[in-house]
Amino acid sequence: MPTVLIADDQILVRAGLGALLRMAPGLEVVGEACDGEDAVRQAAAARPDVVLMDIRMPGTDGIQATERILALPVARPSRVIALTTFDLDEYVYGALRAGASGFLLKETPPERLISAIHTVAAGDMLFAPSVTRRLVEAYAPATQPEPLGEPRGWSTVTNREREVxxxxARGHSNQQVAATLCLSEATVKTHLNRAMVKLALSSRAQVVVFCYENGLVVPGRADRPAGS
Known part of the structure; x- marks a missing residue:
């Protein structure tokens, strides 16, 4: 049964989410945090499967809290769903960059919220990479310069892993990547997982952000050759 921690600085939002999820079969609410600092503290103690994280909070905001929760020295880190009012939001971009597994609008219907929690708890992304790409392109300038230095671990990533x-990052599913590169889906997953481990990336959303921020993919321009 997936366990859930709710983090929101508005008491009515916390109470509403808590009441909803406690009534949902197959979910267990293990805490309600009033800010980012409280969320980190409770996540370290309860180790929830999923954290519903409001990203605009005073003090330690949801982005900082997400980074700290994912960095906790535990065998199975919690997965974070960012809660936001607007889907194209620089705060959401920051949350995905920090490693959140996806985001939901606060107006999301209850059944969609419950389904999303189960999806993320099972280890899947909350939405297609194409949605992440749209968000990243909104905040990654088209004239983004080449990176100043080689990212840590990049030299260990093979050319095929870079292609994947x-x-x-272009928003393709594993099936589409397999068809484009003439590989099996299982091989695509293997290459992707190995590259993510080498680069210390925890989600496909982070893969998209990494590629844009390091010049592998640039809005409006062709991809940089994988071997460069």
């Missing part, structure tokens, strides 16, 4: 990373 680029395809994922």
């Amino acid at each position: 990373l680029q395809q994922v």
Whole structure:
């Protein structure tokens, strides 16, 4: 049964989410945090499967809290769903960059919220990479310069793994990547997982952000060759 921690600075929102999820079969609410600092503290103690994280909070905001929760020294880190009012929001971009597994609008219907929690708890992304790409392109300038230095771990990533990373960053599913590169889906997953481990990336959303921020994919321009 997936366990859930709710983090929101508005008491009515916390109470509403808590009441909803406690009535939902197959979910267990293990805490309600009033801010980011409280969320980190409770996540470290309760180790929930999923954290519903409001990203605009005073003090330690949801982005900082997400980074700290995902960095906790535990065998199975919690997965974070960012809660936001607007889907194209620089705060959401920051949350995905920090490693959140996706985001939901606060107006999301209850059944969609419950389904999303189960999806993320099972280890899947909350939405297609194409949605992440749309968000990233809204905040990654088209004239973004080449990175100043090589990212840590990049030299250990093979050319084929780099090609897979680029395809994922372009918003392609594993099936589409397999068809484009003439590989099996299982092989695509293997290459992607190995590259993510080498680059210390925890989600496909982070893959998209990484590729844009390091010049592998740039809005309006062709991909940089994988071997460069």
